[in-house]
Amino acid sequence: MDTMDTPQIIKSFESALDGALTGTRVYEREIAVKRNTYTSLWLDVKRDGFRAAILHVCHLQENPHFTVIAPVDRGDTVELLYHFSLFYGRHLSAIALVLRVTLSKADLTIPTITDIIPGAIFSEREVQEMMGVTVAGIPDNRRLFIPDEFPKGVYPWRRDDTGPEKMLKVLPGRQGIQHEQHD
Template sequence: MADEVVEGLKTKFGDAIKDVYEKSRRRTYITVDAARLPDIAEYCYKDLGCRFQICTGMHLEHGFEILYHFAMDRADRIINLRVILDLEKPSIESIARRVPAAEWIEREMWELLGIEFRNHPDMRHLLLTDDWLEGNYPLRRDWKDWRGGEHDTSE
């Protein structure tokens, strides 16, 4: 089943499919061109009938990695679409208008990692307060608590 999905993606999206890594029978990672990610995500969601699970982001030394996790429930497979974004100005087109379940997680990644999701339908704070210092992203590797002092985390 994974081979059919990968071949279908390669046929439909050509050069936008950069790399394929099959970690196991159930999990495939597909690195895609960030500019084509919205089209590819929509295809997985609408045409392949995948269920959007979540997306995860990581601040790496060379950029930001986002993994969009799609479940093919009937086939017992997870398709992970992977993009790498620029380290200095991480930005990508939002998939939330095409895959509505992505709306909250994109907001969370914007707040915590500082990734810009262009054309997001409702980009406002989700977890952090509205007075949170702009440009201060707690999940970045270089984050330093801007409030200073020690904090009681026992609550």
């Protein structure tokens, strides 16, 4: 598909997701010597429309560049930020696209996208072991970064009681450093 501008992309998601798109934000910044504009488009998507959103990304560009899933612990919820680059490789056309899905900690389940974007497997495995999110249908459920001996139910990136507070150690030379506390 040819490139689209930001309003066209938003409108296409509104049509494709039938009410599952709950919010949009557009960030533009000037980059490089020529001060070209680089656009980041953030879309909030309900979990029940998430796979349709991923399929729509693939409709906009046959092989979108999937970057990473960035999870954020927000207290009672976990946000999953799926980062993509659309229209890359076309001069001044690339757009950063972030699909944000917010999950209640009472139900930290999201469907896999590896059948659509196989390269997402590593990020999905990472989110499972580091945040405790269950990725339903993931083809490879093994841990990727932490050893099998690591305690079950402890998630290194969580800020709640499932986080590794008791397991933290101060590395040599780091004594006395105050770390930022997040509420």
